[in-house]
Amino acid sequence: MAETIRTEYRLENLSCANCAMKFEKNVSRLPNVEAATVNFGASKLSFAGNASIDELLAAGAFDGIRVVPISQRKPTEKVPFFKRRENIVSLISLLFLAAGLFTSTKYGETNIAAIILFAIAIVVGGTSMFIDGLKNLVRLEFDMNTLMTIAIIGAAIIGEWREAAVVVLLFAISEALESYSMNKARQSISSLVDIAPPSATIRRNDKIVELPTEEIRIGDVLLVKPGQKIAMDGTVRSGYSTVNQAAITGESVPVIKQTNDTVFAGTMNEEGSLEVTVTKLVEDTTIAKIIHLVEDAQAEKAPSQKFIDKFAKYYTPAIIVIAALTAIIPPLLGADWQTWIYQGLAVLVVGCPCALVVSTPVAIVTAIGNAARQGVLIKGGIHLEEMGHIKTVAFDKTGTLTKGYPEVTNIITAAGIKEEELLQVVASVERLSQHPLARALVNASEARSLRVIPALNFQSLTGKGAIADVEGQNVAVGSLRWMGELTELSAEVKTQAGAMQTEGKSVMGAVIDGTFAGLFAVADPVRNESKRVIERLKEIGIDKTVMLTGDDPKTAQAIAAQLGIDDVRAGLMPEDKLIAIRELSEGKKRVAMIGDGINDAPALAAASVGIAMGGAGTDAALETADIALMADDLEQLPYTVKLSRKTLRTIKENIMFAVGLKIAALLLVIPGWLTLWIAIFADMGATLLVVLNSLRLMKIQK
Template sequence: MEDKKQVYRLQGLSCTNCAAQFEKNVKDIQTVIDAQINFGASKLTVIGEATIEQLEQAGAFDEIKVIPAKQRAEEQRTPFWKKKTNITTAVSALFVLLGYIAQFTASENSVLAIGLFVLAIIIGGYELFKVGLSNLVHLQFDMKTLMTIAIIGAAFIGEWGEGAVVVFLFALSEALERYSMDKARQSIRRLLEIAPKKAIIRKGNKEYEVDVEDIEIDDIMIVKPGQKIAMDGIVVKGQSSVNQAAITGESLPVYKQVGDEVFAGTLNEEGSLEVRVTKRAEDTTIAKIIHLVEEAQAERAPSQQFIDRFAKYYTPAIMLIALFLAVLPPLLWNGDWSEWIYRGLAVLVVGCPCALVISTPVAIVTAIGNAARKGVLIKGGIHLEETGRLKAIAFDKTGTLTKGTPEVTNIELFNEIGEAELLGIAAAIERHSQHPLASAILREAKRKAIDIEKWQAGDFLSITGKGAKANVNGNVYYIGSPTLFAEFLTLPVHVQERISRLQIEGKTVMLLGTNEELLGLFAVADQVRESAKTVIQSLHKLGIHKTMMLTGDNDKTAAAIGNELQLSEVKAELLPQDKLATIKKIREEFGSVAMVGDGVNDAPALASATVGIAMGGAGTDTALETADIALMADDLTKLPYTIRLSRKTLRIIKENITFALGLKILALILIVPGWLTLWLAIFADMGATLIVMMNSLRLMKVKE
């Protein structure tokens, strides 16, 4: 029998240590088999059974509220100054101030001053002591254990004032950490708020407003001008411009008409639409994005895994150093017990790994959230870090560097026939063909308003790999490659030269004629994206050493596109297994490589690349599932932004770790001459934590 799995959203989860403690408490519930906390997304996954009351009891130490993930609940957003913990911190600060005033006006060890400091310690440190003492009893050593020992020690040696200041500064540090983490989590909250909770559904001739969870597939949803679309679906009536920025990051609205796909959370602008629902609420694109972003924030990046392992040994090591410092000098060299215990306590306080533990997750959470709002879905901290280290990027051609829809670029006549007639005959034949180039001819005829009904084709025959023939208005015509016509006609030299020049330009040439004479030619090309050249230039400026195009197309077409885009290298006429082999070779040469494709074709190459990047993730489940990063809009310009964001994240993580460790080492050096006071130690720790948080939040500002 499969174990029962429940997912909950958490409100009030304040710090990484609290998350770890809460997870442990939940695992201790007898009916729970396993539990996992996603700190970045504030979510809890429980395998087994537990009531909301049991879970909230497990998180009572941090006043955690537990809400089932499927239940829509408005988060109670309490202003910063109205939160209970922040009020007690402010009251504690007041008593510290009054204590120092009493000490200044009376005497240093006056009963009034000590009484005020004791009140400050009890009020500001009650929650801290509750957890810290419990941890101490169970021999669990974390930040709160260290702080509890330090404050009790300070009181023991009569440093009441310093103990009170340490309590206040630690409480303030925790409050500011909570505030910063809430800011980092806002990106997910904004995503959750994008899609409406209700929609108007038409049944028969009546319209009903229903919850999105109750909407069934194939229901008809009415979307009025100015309303947000509540569900993914296909337009069955009406036309309008839809702002898709929330899903794809596109700044300009996209025109939608009958047959087009629309996404939940996008804004219908001026027209009225009727939409046939194609996905349930939990399967919509926005729901998948939210799920993937949350999963991404739970996945530990390599640097975070290192910090977690480091902190595991670091905290006990600090406790041992503090113990030796407090005990050995008085025992071995007749040092003053009071002075050396004080120094040992200062080591405990400065040794708090707050800044170190928070240095990576807050940066990862902020970066992934920022990217999601810009239409870039990064599926984990590991992919973010790997993208920041890239030196080589390979691109699929069709649909990635090119638009993926071939267009007629040249029409040339070799007889007395007019262009309209040539295009009409070609379109009449190509109506019966499934070849991608046929659609280019039909689109060109439509663009030039040719009435193709004048030409009726019969006896259509596809000539595999070469073209087609048909009887049009009583005459048999052929359309296809120069190879087809070479079988029954001798092509004039000037025609051969013209064909050659067009092919060198990267165009596919199709000839039209009878078995006796050549009437004209069409040159067709898959148009390069307008943004492709500037994107490749931006990548080179960012220090990407190799930009390569991998395509199954012919050498001439590939070379023409490669030259136009100034790519480092082009490999053409590749089968899927050849692309895979090429990716492996580049990976060996550069250590890492990204593959950019449409997420449907070239799956082996995308999977074997260090980072697989899918174009146009919105609407394609395959792209969302197979790629490490999905560019939700069909927009290459998001690629340089993603690399800049990844590099800045890597840089900020390194800065955070260096700063957090550097400040600890500096503070520990200050202990030698006895310059490190308790309040200076906690101030250094709090300062490091704050600077690390603020530094990480700079990732919110990375522009496209």
């Protein structure tokens, strides 16, 4: 069965959640379109089928929504405040309203001139709303525009021209402020889109040319000068420089890049010139994947948002019924018809669902955008919410709590032998070995810039170690058991070796010309930040930390004790880690698992939230995990927990603001105190409170 091809467009002027829902419906109704989806947070349209630009523009004409090709990149136009269409409309409406208020004060509210001025203010400020509201009314679709249209026309019919004009103006101002606030929330994503330059200088067939990134092919050589952004993912072919990778990983400290190192599109080359061999097409670069995943994340609805959407379907008809009952029942019992029709219209205005509909998505959009700028990729509102409920965090050991590669931690030499001299000759032997621990000795020698001495007659003995001649000396390096076969080891040496092994370290010995020369302890070192991260997690409310590792239990226990981890499960195969996660999740407990995204895939998938270390450059981590810490920085974990909990709290606050203000206003119906002014202030106030409260999530930092 052929895969359905979906077409995507970027949207401009998409200002409110209701507009997004309406536009989605309009596109879905086009004759050759099926399964249309509007991503409100990312301002994107996606659909299967065929539709012309003209048809799409017509579908969005009610709110001036424009569609542009997904690949089109143009600088964001900074439109001055007073040149924005919604602000111009509000200002003109305000001028006519002021003139009407002046005239009505001087000559009375029934003066024809005052009524005309109020009517002009209503038409100028509410034309687009009326057109859409009346269309919806014909189709029996009730959204915010429909409710407002009924209320304002009703107010005019019963002679409340001044009130109707004020409501239109306040509604126009509310729409303008909501549009401004949503644009602010989206800036975190639009800034990601503009990170990578649209063109680059490359060398192809011995010619140097400037090309758009869409035309650059794998294998082309990218020329990057100091101070330029790197346009494509690739590997350094030649050159030496420092590169600021903050845009991808959130790291503020520049990273040294030299031959064979990986570089990412959108990062800043700082000091030297680089030649980079392109390894990915523009649509496959790490930054392109991040943007795509973040935009998809914003489209994926969180549980609270799904609840709100479902609730809103019943909420709006319920408000209409309440408004109708308010307008009809008291007059039937002998009250004044005009007074209670007015109250019913006010109920319609106060009942607009805008604040409620936007309460969750604006918080999710803001939080996910903020996280992306900090180097944390959260792949959906559902994962953001789940992370906010986490009480148990399970860690893989190797590469997560530890650095993931062996390092020399201790060197003990025999009497009369200098430490650097011993390391130098031992490294000369181990340079020819393929054993992982041998690399640690070579790295230690290179870190001290020790001279490389050629080794002759090299032999590798499986299960024992390696032996070679170095400057006329016979040097053997390997296991303590083998060293004991080559020479006699003193009780002191055995005690020293045993103490280091108890700490979870691998111990090797060295024998030179048949005489014991020294001991080397090698371990996968704990990350400097691991202990601090565990402490911070407990401070912010994580009840239990667990280590799941395939390593030796003695080594795992030693590291867990050093870090303050509560529970250790060692010697585990991947399937055992999966079982452990299921055990920890019993009783509907929410558990986060953090690992490398590859070996821990089953456990990551089974956890409530799977978190991958080092998403940058690791396609598997980007694809398998719910959350990726792009910089391979464990300190991003407490930040993610904090952001998730703050987002949950913000969503709850938003719903309280949205519902609470409306309930308070509706209660004013009982004594007959609810006015259209109060109603629109309640609706506008709730919407602004919700949006501004959500924008505070942009300020949360690591």
